[in-house]
Amino acid sequence: MECIDLFDFRERFAHARSLAVVGNSPVVLEHENGALIDSHDLVVRFNRARTDDLEDKLGRRTDILVANEKNCLEWGPSPATTLKPQAILCFVAPRPQAELDIAPFRQWVADIPTCITLAPDLVGVDNPFRTRLLTQGSYALYTLLRLLPVERLFLTGFTLYGAAPGGAGKYYGAGRNRVGTWHDLDQEAAVFTSTLAAYGGELQATPEVYTLLERQGHRRTGHGTPATTARPPGLYERVLGRIAWRLLRWGMGLRRSLERRGPIDFEGLKK
Numbered sequence: 001m002e003c004i005d006l007f008d009f010r011e012r013f014a015h016a017r018s019l020a021v022v023g024n025s026p027v028v029l030e031h032e033n034g035a036l037i038d039s040h041d042l043v044v045r046f047n048r049a050r051t052d053d054l055e056d057k058l059g060r061r062t063d064i065l066v067a068n069e070k071n072c073l074e075w076g077p078s079p080a081t082t083l084k085p086q087a088i089l090c091f092v093a094p095r096p097q098a099e100l101d102i103a104p105f106r107q108w109v110a111d112i113p114t115c116i117t118l119a120p121d122l123v124g125v126d127n128p129f130r131t132r133l134l135t136q137g138s139y140a141l142y143t144l145l146r147l148l149p150v151e152r153l154f155l156t157g158f159t160l161y162g163a164a165p166g167g168a169g170k171y172y173g174a175g176r177n178r179v180g181t182w183h184d185l186d187q188e189a190a191v192f193t194s195t196l197a198a199y200g201g202e203l204q205a206t207p208e209v210y211t212l213l214e215r216q217g218h219r220r221t222g223h224g225t226p227a228t229t230a231r232p233p234g235l236y237e238r239v240l241g242r243i244a245w246r247l248l249r250w251g252m253g254l255r256r257s258l259e260r261r262g263p264i265d266f267e268g269l270k271k
Helices: 006-012 026-030 034-038 103-109 136-147 185-197 207-215 235-260
Strands: 018-022 042-046 064-066 087-092 114-118 152-156 202-205
Touching: 006 087, 006 114, 006 136, 018 034, 018 136, 034 152, 042 136, 064 136, 087 136, 136 185, 185 207, 185 235, 202 207
Parallel strands: 018 042, 018 152, 042 064, 064 087, 087 114, 152 202
Antiparallel strands: none
C-alpha cells in the first residue's frame, strides 16, 4: 500500500472545481446519470461500489474511493481490479492497537495511493448528541468541500438508511445488519444535511437528497435543479416509512439511555 498524507491528497486533486459524490443507495439505479457524473472533475464513490454494466446509470470513472478500514479481500475484490481509483481516502477513529488489524485492508487496497486520516471534527456543523462515529459518507462530504475549491456539486444515492425514500440497503448487494450498532442513524441525517446546507456553491442532486434537506428543515441550496425525477412515494410507503423512522429514533434513544448507565456490550446482547 502506498501511503500518502492529507496534504499530498489535496495536492493531487487541487485542480477540481466540480465534484460528483455517488452514494450506494439502490435509488441510484432509478436514474441514468452516467454521463452527468463523468462530466465532473472528480467522481467519488464508496467502499465496494461497482460500475460494470451500470455505466449508463453510474458513470465509468472513479477518482476517489472513500472506504473504511474494515474492507478486505474476504468482503470483495480489490478496487485495484474493479474501480481503479486514483486514490483511496479512509477515515478512522483512535482505538486500542489490539482492536485494529490493518493488514487485510492493506491487501485490499493493493498499490493504490491511500490516505488514512483521523475522522474530522465537524466545526460549524450542527452536531447533535452522538455516541458513535459518523459514516464515511458524512466525513467525506465535510472534508472534501473544505479541502478542495468545489464550485459545483452533484449528489446522488444518499437516503441515510431510510431517512428518505429510495431504499436502505446497497445497490451492489445486501447491506450489513449491524450498521445501527456502528452509527447513530437518527443523528446521521441531521449532520449530513447541515454539512450540505452550509455549502455555498451550485448544488445539483437527485430527489432523495432534496427530500433529506427538506425533512431536516433546510431549503434547497445553490441554484441547481434535480437531475432527474422519481416517482413520489404513495400513501402506504409514506406511512410505513414514518413508522419505521419513528421506531428507529425510539430504539436509538433507548440505546443512549443504556449507555449513560455505563459501558454496554451490544454485540453480546445480539447473541
